[in-house]
Amino acid sequence: MHFVYPCLPYQPRTVDPMWAPEYEWVRANGLPTGLVDMDNGRVWIPTLTASSSTATPLAQVVYRGWMLTAAEYDQLARSLPLAVSPVEYLSSHQATGWYEAVATYTFPSRFLTEPAALDFAAGRRYFVKGLVKSFGEDSVLTSQQQLVGIWQQQELPADTTLFVRDYVDLKPASERRFFVVRGQVLGAAGAVLPEALLAAVAALQPRLFYSLDVAETLTGQPVLVEVGDGQVSDLKEWSVAEFGSCVLRTLAA
Secondary structure, eight states, X not given: OEEEEEEETTEEEEEOGGGHHHHHHHHHTTOOEEEEEOHHHHOOEEEEEOSSSSOOOOOOXXXXXXXXXXXXXXXXXXXXXXXXXXXXXXXXXXXXXXXXXXXXXXXXXXXXXXXXXXXXXXXXXXXXXXXXXXXXXXXXXXXXXHHHHHXXXXXXXXXXXXXXXXXXXXXXXXXXXXXXXXXXXXEGGGOOOOGGGHHXXXXXXXXXXXXXXXXXXXXXXXXXXXXXXXXXXXXXXXXXXXXXXXXXXXXXX
């Protein structure tokens, strides 16, 4: 398994500083690695490194880098033998790919392409986001007027799909990020996924590599916050060394 990272634009042999600590850990620990050149019209070209003068032949590749659109990931897949296919990438990266499978274990949600009527009675609120990212401070909806205006406020194309979720208060500092590799759940500092959410992992099979964000409600009930593709998920509470030794080595096994 090769681990490939983005390089700086117009500097194909210089890793993007954001990913440099992880890239250097991978190299220092003897895992095959490389760089992807995003220059020249977004053509993806691997630059592999090795201790000898001969580059290590490409086997399967795990990308670790910035979030990619569907078109960008397709282009990457045409250039490299990715272990995660474009279809599988979107099945974890975009909410439309994972919500139905784990709806029982997360907040009640719906997908909207227009401002359908929602129930705001008795102070009810909703959390709105795109299929991948939230809108920051504008993500919490308290009125139908906010929902109607969000397409214009965020300058979204008319056919944009929004992911609208029931707003649930969470216990402060309770959120944790787990990585799942071939169905094996890995937590930072030995954290263990709550037993009540193990069925969600089974429901997400056979994805190779993804992240799970898990938290507790104010009553202490574990809840799945969201799923993400492991290749583009940041580390949150993980250190680079623990992520490398625990997650990347499991991928490479």
